Amino acid sequence: MIIRTANITDLDAIAGVEAECFPPQEAATHEIFAERLKYFSSHFWLMFDGDKLISFVEGMTTDEHDLTDEMYSRAGMHNESGKWQMIFGVCTLPEYRRKGYAGELMRRAIRDSREHGREGLVLTCKAEMSKWYEQFGFVNEGISGSVHGGAVWYQMRLKFQD
Secondary structure, three states: OEEEEOOHHHHHHHHHHHHHHOOOOOOOOHHHHHHHHHHHHHHEEEEEEOOEEEEEEEOOEEOOOOOOHHHHHOHHHOOOOOOEEEEOEEEEOHHHOOOOHHHHHHHHHHHHHHHOOOOEEEEEEOHHHHHHHHOOOOEEEEEOOOOHHHOOOEEEEEEOOO
8 A cells, every 4th residue: 555645636536535435415526626635735645555546634734723614615724834734534435444544544644743743633523433533542522613514523633732
């Protein structure tokens, strides 16, 4: 397996994996990913099995303390020197799940965020996923203000320092 950051040539593969992982009302569109890659391609961690994209983790950096729905659609809010690494998506193709690939990418995103001097990482997830994120040190802060896709989301935070 190969792990690397993204570039614009990965756009179709990223959008394809996203479409397999999230329902249409929650999935980012091809156009949104094009914007995200324009602003923060180095904040996409991609895993390949040969030439096939099988999993990715992505999100912007910002000084904002909480992840907001506006961030999903406004890639220009990215601040390369931001204190917080927001995680918008953790996606793995169904046939590659439960093999540790997403966990390996999360550990890489956490390590890279720490090395870049961030205060930590923030994400939102559905209730059934909170335990999975807790294994990496994320703390459940309760129901977030997000109404993305009409779902109930919990904000999770991993702080590097108190």
